[in-house]
Every structure is written in C-alpha cells, then in structure tokens.
Amino acid sequence: MTDRISLALVGIGKIARDQHIPSVAAGADFDLKAAVSRHGKVEGIENHEDFDAFLASRPAIRAVSLCTPPEVRFDMARKAIAAGHDVLMEKPPATTLGEAEALAELAAKAGVTLFATWHSRFALGVEPAKTWLAGRAIRSISIVWKEDVRRWHPGQAWIWEPGGFGVFDPGINALSILTAIVPGRILVENARLSFPANRRQPIAAEIAMRTFSGAPIVAEFDWRQEGPQTWDITVQTDQSTLRLSSGGAELFIDGIEKSAGPDREYAGIYERFATLIRARESDVDFQPLRLVADAFLCGERLEVEAFED
Amino acid sequence: MTDRISLALVGIGKIARDQHIPSVAAGADFDLKAAVSRHGKVEGIENHEDFDAFLASRPAIRAVSLCTPPEVRFDMARKAIAAGHDVLMEKPPATTLGEAEALAELAAKAGVTLFATWHSRFALGVEPAKTWLAGRAIRSISIVWKEDVRRWHPGQAWIWEPGGFGVFDPGINALSILTAIVPGRILVENARLSFPANRRQPIAAEIAMRTFSGAPIVAEFDWRQEGPQTWDITVQTDQSTLRLSSGGAELFIDGIEKSAGPDREYAGIYERFATLIRARESDVDFQPLRLVADAFLCGERLEVEAFED
Numbered sequence: 001m002t003d004r005i006s007l008a009l010v011g012i013g014k015i016a017r018d019q020h021i022p023s024v025a026a027g028a029d030f031d032l033k034a035a036v037s038r039h040g041k042v043e044g045i046e047n048h049e050d051f052d053a054f055l056a057s058r059p060a061i062r063a064v065s066l067c068t069p070p071e072v073r074f075d076m077a078r079k080a081i082a083a084g085h086d087v088l089m090e091k092p093p094a095t096t097l098g099e100a101e102a103l104a105e106l107a108a109k110a111g112v113t114l115f116a117t118w119h120s121r122f123a124l125g126v127e128p129a130k131t132w133l134a135g136r137a138i139r140s141i142s143i144v145w146k147e148d149v150r151r152w153h154p155g156q157a158w159i160w161e162p163g164g165f166g167v168f169d170p171g172i173n174a175l176s177i178l179t180a181i182v183p184g185r186i187l188v189e190n191a192r193l194s195f196p197a198n199r200r201q202p203i204a205a206e207i208a209m210r211t212f213s214g215a216p217i218v219a220e221f222d223w224r225q226e227g228p229q230t231w232d233i234t235v236q237t238d239q240s241t242l243r244l245s246s247g248g249a250e251l252f253i254d255g256i257e258k259s260a261g262p263d264r265e266y267a268g269i270y271e272r273f274a275t276l277i278r279a280r281e282s283d284v285d286f287q288p289l290r291l292v293a294d295a296f297l298c299g300e301r302l303e304v305e306a307f308e309d
Numbered sequence: 310m311t312d313r314i315s316l317a318l319v320g321i322g323k324i325a326r327d328q329h330i331p332s333v334a335a336g337a338d339f340d341l342k343a344a345v346s347r348h349g350k351v352e353g354i355e356n357h358e359d360f361d362a363f364l365a366s367r368p369a370i371r372a373v374s375l376c377t378p379p380e381v382r383f384d385m386a387r388k389a390i391a392a393g394h395d396v397l398m399e400k401p402p403a404t405t406l407g408e409a410e411a412l413a414e415l416a417a418k419a420g421v422t423l424f425a426t427w428h429s430r431f432a433l434g435v436e437p438a439k440t441w442l443a444g445r446a447i448r449s450i451s452i453v454w455k456e457d458v459r460r461w462h463p464g465q466a467w468i469w470e471p472g473g474f475g476v477f478d479p480g481i482n483a484l485s486i487l488t489a490i491v492p493g494r495i496l497v498e499n500a501r502l503s504f505p506a507n508r509r510q511p512i513a514a515e516i517a518m519r520t521f522s523g524a525p526i527v528a529e530f531d532w533r534q535e536g537p538q539t540w541d542i543t544v545q546t547d548q549s550t551l552r553l554s555s556g557g558a559e560l561f562i563d564g565i566e567k568s569a570g571p572d573r574e575y576a577g578i579y580e581r582f583a584t585l586i587r588a589r590e591s592d593v594d595f596q597p598l599r600l601v602a603d604a605f606l607c608g609e610r611l612e613v614e615a616f617e618d
C-alpha cells in the first residue's frame with residue numbers, strides 16, 4: 001500500500017463540507033491534516049484562519065486543495081505553488097484566462113502538480129460516453145442546462161459579480177463534459193447573453209458552437225427554471241443518439257440506459273489528484289473557461305427582467 | 310541575394326491599399342503575384358474573385374496575406390494552411406481565442422509558417438522601449454487611447470458587430486505594444502465597458518490590469534474623442550518616465566525624444582514574415598486577444614448614450 005498524501009483543505013464552505021471532506025475521508029489516498037478558513041472549522045484536525053500563516057507554519061503538508069470562491073483562488077494558488085505544494089483547484093480555476101495560464105506556467109516551472117478540476121467530468125456517464133463517441137461521426141449536439149438559481153445558489157452574491165460568471169457557473173460544467181467527450185477543439189460561433197436589469201452577470205445564455213469537423217452545437221443555459229431541473233447533453237451521430245442526463249450521471253444510447261450508479265464525482269477527483277501527484281504531472285485543461293471567455297467576447301447582450309433573490 | 314517569395318494578397322480594401330500593397334512593393338522580400346477579392350482589384354497582376362478557386366488554381370504561390378475583416382479570416386486561414394501556404398494574418402487574428410489557437414495548431418501540424426501580426430508592435434519606438442525597460446523596475450503604467458471613431462472607421466459596420474470588438478479594435482493595438490515591451494504576463498483585474506444603447510460593442514472601456522510582478526496598469530480606451538487624438542503609453546519606473554506617443558511611433562524618456570522617424574510598421578511586418586518563412590517558424594502570440602477576452606469576461610457593462618455614425 002502506498003503512503004497517504006498529507007492534505008490541507010482551504011475554504012471550508014458548502015462545497016468543502018458537502019463533497020471534499022467526505023470524499024477525502026472515504027478515499028485511501030489522502031490524509032486530511034489541516035483546514036484553512038476564516039470562518040469554517042473542521043473537527044478533529046488543526047484549523048488555521050490565515051492562509052499565509054498556514055503556509056509558513058506547515059511546509060511539510062504536501063498537497064493543498066483550494067475550495068474558496070474563484071476571486072481569491074489565484075493568489076492562494078500562486079503562493080501555494082511558490083511554497084512547493086501540489087495544488088488542486090475547484091472549478092472555475094480562476095476569474096480570467098490570463099490567471100489560469102499563469103498558474104499553469106508557475107506550476108510547470110516549480111515542478112509541482114497543479115490540477116484544475118472540473119467535477120462534472122467525473123460524473124459516471126462521461127467516460128463511457130467518451131469511449132462510445134470515439135470514432136463515431138457526430139452530426140449535431142444539443143445542451144440544455146436549466147436550473148433554479150434560487151434553489152442552488154441561495155444568497156451567494158459572488159455569482160453575480162465579475163468573475164462569478166452568472167449562469168455560466170453551472171454552464172461551465174456542461175462545457176467541461178462537452179470538451180471531454182468530443183474529440184478535437186470546440187469553437188464558439190456566436191452567443192446571446194441575457195443580463196437581468198439589476199445584475200452584472202447573465203441569468204441565461206444561448207451559445208452556438210461547432211465541433212472542429214463542423215457539426216453544430218447549441219447550448220441553452222437558464223437559471224430561471226422552476227419545477228423539474230434539466231442538465232442534459234444529447235449527441236446525434238449518423239446512426240444513434242447518445243444522451244447524458246442529470247449532469248452526466250446517466251448515459252442513454254437510443255433511449256436505453258447504459259450507465260448509472262451513486263455519485264462519485266469528488267471521489268474521482270481525489271483519485272486523479274493522487275495519481276497526478278505520484279506521477280509528478282499536472283492536469284490543466286482550460287478549454288471550458290476559454291469557451292466561456294469566447295462567448296462573452298463575441299456574444300450579443302440582451303437586458304431582461306430584474307432578478308431578486 | 311535571396312529569391313523573392315511569391316505572394317497573394319486577400320481582401321483588397323482600405324488597409325490593403327494604404328499599407329500592404331505599398332509595403333510589399335517597396336520591400337525586397339516578396340513578389341506580389343495575385344490579388345483575391347470579391348470587389349477590389351489590383352492593376353498589373355492577376356485578380357481572383359473566389360478564394361477557393363484561387364487556392365485550387367495557384368498552388369505554387371507560396372505565401373498568402375489575409376487582410377479581410379476578422380469574421381472570414383478563420384476559414385480562409387484554415388484552407389490556406391491546408392493547401393500548404395505560409396499565412397500572414399492582419400490583426401486581430403480571429404474573432405475568438407478558440408479559432409486563433411486552432412489555427413496555430415493547424416499550422417504547426419502542417420509545417421507551414423503562420424504569422425499573427427500586430428502592426429503596432431512594429432512602430433518605431435516599440436523595440437527601443439522594450440530594450441530600455443528590460444531590467445528596470447516598473448512602478449505603474451498608464452495607457453490612454455482616445456480617438457474619433459467617425460474619423461477612423463467611417464461607415465465600417467463590422468466594428469459594431471460581435472467579433473468587431475468595438476473600441477478594442479484600436480485598443481488591442483495598445484495591448485499589443487504593452488505585451489511586447491513589458492516582460493512577463495499581464496493580468497486583467499477588472500474592467501468597465503461602456504456600450505451605446507443602440508450598439509452591440511463597447512464605445513469606451515477602462516481596464517485595470519497588473520504586471521506579473523504586481524505593478525498597476527490602467528488603460529482608458531475611448532472612441533468619442535474629438536479634436537486632438539491620443540495614443541499614449543506611459544511607464545513609470547523607479548527612476549524615470551518612459552512615454553510612447555502617436556501609437557508607438559515616438560519614444561520619450563523623461564520628456565526627451567529618443568526615437569522618431571517615418572512610419573515603417575508594415576515594412577517591418579513583411580520583413581518579419583520573410584524571416585519567419587525562411588526559418589520555417591511561426592509567430593503566434595495571442596496575448597493581446599486574450600487580454601480583450603478577459604476584459605469582456607470579467608468586465609462590468611454600462612449603457613451609455615446611443616451612437617449614430
């Protein structure tokens with residue numbers, strides 16, 4: 001058996017408690033030694049309030065997992081890399097492409113592992129979907145990602161601020177699956193972004209893209225969906241229809257369920273992080289963030305009804 | 310003497326006539342063999358109306374220079390690369406980062422030269438400014454890029470469309486100089502983009518950036534400047550002040566003119582293109598476009614007075 005890798009978790013909020021802590025505890029790869037958070041605490045391990053003080057006092061902790069909101073992630077990642085730690089970053093990796101690419105360069109120079117995670121890529125149906133699609137001719141792709149922001153992001157003001165990306169916060173999950181299962185680059189053709197009159201980020205978006213071989217892709221993101229929630233990707237090939245439902249958890253081929261089971265997204269993330277650390281490699285794929293940036297860059301802006309939480 | 314490189318010019322509009330044709334004619338590197346344009350014609354050489362027909366009929370022409378508006382450039386560049394030509398692209402290289410990066414990959418695979426030009430980088434003061442700044446400690450940078458859109462883009466509807474980038478069309482020239490003279494990555498911190506009520510692209514923008522070592526950079530772009538036009542970059546070091554004026558043509562150190570002379574931007578572009586072709590290399594630096602995409606991605610949007618041409 002391999003030794004467990006010592007780990008510190010930074011940013012003890014909802015996603016850390018719901019996903020990171022239980023996944024680390026259930027896995028065999030990491031030993032959670034410390035938590036760093038201005039407000040949250042984790043029982044039974046050492047807790048630090050200040051990130052700089054943590055870095056100075058605990059250089060022997062090998063890996064650092066950053067679960068804070070994106071706007072503070074760049075500075076923390078930069079400092080953790082400079083201190084020689086291996087670093088895992090929640091999605092999105094940064095608030096700009098420039099920051100993301102700078103971190104990848106710094107990690108490469110420092111010889112540490114950097115893992116820019118996209119949790120939806122570890123949903124159960126994604127890997128079999130990728131395998132099934134390999135070598136098949138894609139005719140068209142439709143993405144429908146519609147959820148109720150009041151239900152999933154209650155009171156989270158940062159999602160409406162610059163760097164929060166609005167409806168692209170969930171939408172980037174769909175784009176992370178899309179870029180994982182479709183071979184070759186995806187290109188943005190145009191986009192329509194709907195901004196509530198009182199908000200700085202879009203509440204809905206339609207993005208027209210294409211695969212590198214020219215198959216059309218249409219994505220509809222909407223945060224105003226009440227009732228049933230939809231996170232579906234449908235790929236039409238020349239013979240069949242592949243559908244990923246429930247954010248990638250369920251895979252159907254021509255309507256027949258091929259893959260389903262309990263959620264293992266964050267278990268998969270930490271297994272991959274351990275593999276990367278042991279191989280001294282990084283995984284820094286910024287394609288999903290680049291697609292969002294390109295949608296903002298070439299997108300048409302519409303003003304829609306004000307949104308109140 | 311080296312043989313001249315056979316060249317076709319694609320897109321015979323204002324920039325081709327004002328800059329490309331005279332620069333190629335005055336230089337010693339290229340032999341202009343053909344023009345490709347749906348509307349424009351060049352006297353004394355063969356003219357093609359259709360790009361695909363040109364590619365099919367004249368495979369022996371080695372280099373292709375694309376001076377069309379950005380929205381058609383990707384498809385033309387892709388086809389020219391696939392046909393084995395060396396390709397020069399006017400700025401901006403594409404309407405999205407995804408397209409730009411895809412072209413760089415295609416050119417590398419095909420073993421042809423791709424040159425994503427930024428003409429302002431060839432302004433007379435830029436190279437000496439870069440040399441002077443190397444090794445000096447930068448304290449702050451101010452960019453003021455204010456011009457009258459009615460004077461410089463009369464009736465050019467594409468600048469207000471997605472992919473036209475609005476005031477970033479001139480602004481990206483400043484960003485191309487900035488990224489050439491400052492060592493290390495530039496990061497966007499935030500931005501305010503002013504959209505006229507009746508237009509899809511910004512007419513003004515303020516962008517807060519920083520150098521990789523943390524020095525603040527403020528850029529003001531405005532297309533509503535009547536009277537004197539301003540294209541200035543001022544760099545404060547710990548000892549002195551460097552100023553590039555007139556879009557990089559004039560360099561001043563502490564108010565004393567160090568470099569000035571007749572415009573050679575496009576002469577410099579074609580000399581560099583010839584050097585790249587002979588060395589079998591590419592020059593594909595998309596940093597200026599990435600800064601624009603990051604400004605759109607994290608920027609706050611303001612609505613301002615409608616703009617009529």
